[in-house]
Amino acid sequence: MRFRRGIVLTLYLLLAGPALAVSERDKTDCAGDNLDRQIAGCGRIIEDRSATARERFIAYYNRGNAHRDKFDYDRALADYNGAIKLDPKHAFPRNNRGIVHRMKGNFESAIADFSEAIKLDPRHAGALSNRCWTLAIVGRDFAEALANCNESLRLNARDHNTWDSRGFTYLKMGDWQRAIADYDKALNLYRRRAWSLYGRGWAKLKKGDTAAGEKDIAAAKAITADIAEQFAGYGGK
DSSP states (O other): OOOOOOOOOGGGOTTOOSOOOSOHHHHHHHTSSOHHHHHHHHHHHHHOTTOOHHHHHHHHHHHHHHHHHTTOHHHHHHHHHHHHHHOTTOHHHHHHHHHHHHHTTOHHHHHHHHHHHHHHOTTOHHHHHHHHHHHHHHTOOHHHHHHHHHHHHHHOTTOHHHHHHHHHHHHHHTOHHHHHHHHHHHHHHOTTOHHHHHHHHHHHHHHTOHHHHHHHHHHHHHHOTTHHHHHHHTTOO
16 A cells, blocks of 8 residues: 555654653653554543643544554544644644545545645645645646646655656656656665556556566566556556
């Protein structure tokens, strides 16, 4: 499944305020890497009557990420909604809610969330990349999709996700050479990226380079066995 792991608001530094009342164990679990402990720790903070709104916002957001990473999309959406209710002006939960909507196939809702995240934070490179890719999935507004990817790359030229997103956009546009060039950039940054290998393979096949295209597709399938089904599910070939 293609998605970025959402930014975890670790150590409660991003929104740090006065000394926190919740336990250190719960804070550590909620910001940790173990998904089950993260869900449990964040849940205890959410239910803790001494927790501040700031602490509960972080807990909802981090628990939403954990539920998403466990592919429990409905619980993830509920948690992102809880975070947004507590802080409607923060871009992170909007972006990550958009990712979950996209995973569920709700592309119009995803685009709306990415658009709102960009409105709240025009320098949110991830939201720009996500909006680019989702517009390409639905097959419309390619010029706007490219503008989003270009701005994301201006902000962070070393993000393989965005090179892949722009490559996919060019692939949907039938611009095989530019698609290959962008997939090359993505693969230079992350060589075992199945999405980029598969997309580059298709672009090469469309250009008539059958041997090279089949080689890329085989390499992609060796990394992710169902990459063809995933690619087709997001509007690819």
